[in-house]
Amino acid sequence: MRRRIQFEKDRYGWYVVLPEWTGPRDELEMVAGADNWLDILCQGEWDVWMTISDEPFDGADKLEFINLGLVEGFEYGRGAWYVAREYMGLDFNLKMWLCDVTKFVFGDYPPAIYYKV
Helix, strand or coil: EEEEEEEEECCEEEEECCCCCCCHHHHEEEEECCCHHHHHHHHCEEEEEEEEEEECCCEEEEEEEEEECCCCCCCCCCEEEEEEEECCEEEEEEEEEEHHHHHHHCCCCCEEEEECC
């Protein structure tokens, strides 16, 4: 599965834009490291467009699956932990939690999520 997707930031935080999502908007919020990741990728803008896939493609960076789990101290629902080991050739090791919306998009939690801004 390969798809182009948008993330938007407002005064409350980052949200993935999914027109087909029927749940509340707060379930689309990016938290627990994913918000920091988007702050890096956005390069000072208030939105980020990226191509995502569960299969490698030319020029893509990768998020690696670590394990399933909840966000400690918060109740955002179920999700999975991923790590961005590097970005633009630099060691990063940024750990982030992605909620069940990941399963909505991919059908499951893939072993890796490939992305290109």
